Amino acid sequence: MDIGSSAFWLALLEIVWVNILLSGDNAVVIALAARTLPENQQKKAIVIGSGAAIVMRIILTLVAAKLLMLPYLKIIGAVLLVYIGVSLVNSDDEQGGHEKSHATLMSAIRTILVADLVMSLDNVVAVAAAAHGDTTLLVIGLALSIPLVIFGSTLLLSVIEKFPLIVWLGAALLGYIAGEMFVGDPVIEPRTESWAALAHMTHHQLAVTMGIAGALLVVVLGKIFVARTKN
Numbered sequence: 001m002d003i004g005s006s007a008f009w010l011a012l013l014e015i016v017w018v019n020i021l022l023s024g025d026n027a028v029v030i031a032l033a034a035r036t037l038p039e040n041q042q043k044k045a046i047v048i049g050s051g052a053a054i055v056m057r058i059i060l061t062l063v064a065a066k067l068l069m070l071p072y073l074k075i076i077g078a079v080l081l082v083y084i085g086v087s088l089v090n091s092d093d094e095q096g097g098h099e100k101s102h103a104t105l106m107s108a109i110r111t112i113l114v115a116d117l118v119m120s121l122d123n124v125v126a127v128a129a130a131a132h133g134d135t136t137l138l139v140i141g142l143a144l145s146i147p148l149v150i151f152g153s154t155l156l157l158s159v160i161e162k163f164p165l166i167v168w169l170g171a172a173l174l175g176y177i178a179g180e181m182f183v184g185d186p187v188i189e190p191r192t193e194s195w196a197a198l199a200h201m202t203h204h205q206l207a208v209t210m211g212i213a214g215a216l217l218v219v220v221l222g223k224i225f226v227a228r229t230k231n
Contacts, residue, residue, distance in 0.1 A: 014130040015141025029115040031156035049112035061124040074185035077118035078178040085174035089222035172215040179214025
């Protein structure tokens, strides 16, 4: 695609816009992971985590179609998101004590990358479609999204510090995404029609129900682990 053409610039804007719309949940994870760090390392984690996540998303987008066809990949991803959600609320409770413990910069970045990897599996399909097979366009579009994701994460981090309940809401969001991801796996999806019929639901309603179940699972497990930590 010619860089001087209007089609190029329209496609570029589309990639940036789609990535912003699909990066809301990623910004939540980045902010949640960064909040466990000392203040002088929080900005560094957001910048490095966001940049590395975008690079990883570029690579994912190039092989998205093949990745999404792999059986059990989304099931594994769903389990990872539940684990990350529970870990985030557990670390938040630990910070609430008199002796405030901090995560390391590398552990926060690792959490950001793993969560972004899992949550980007579906997102990259929309980004790939917007790129129309143009790798240069894809790289430029996602690179331009980095400062916007960083801004969103930084803003959310300041809000979390004022309203700690958002940590639990963010963890529940990860559980919701995990539930929806689970039923979208190639191994599970063919069976969802019959499950939906038995429950008198549409496929979309079943996915939403599984999402809610995933959110509740993260919250319940989080409460259990927090209680055990206090004891």
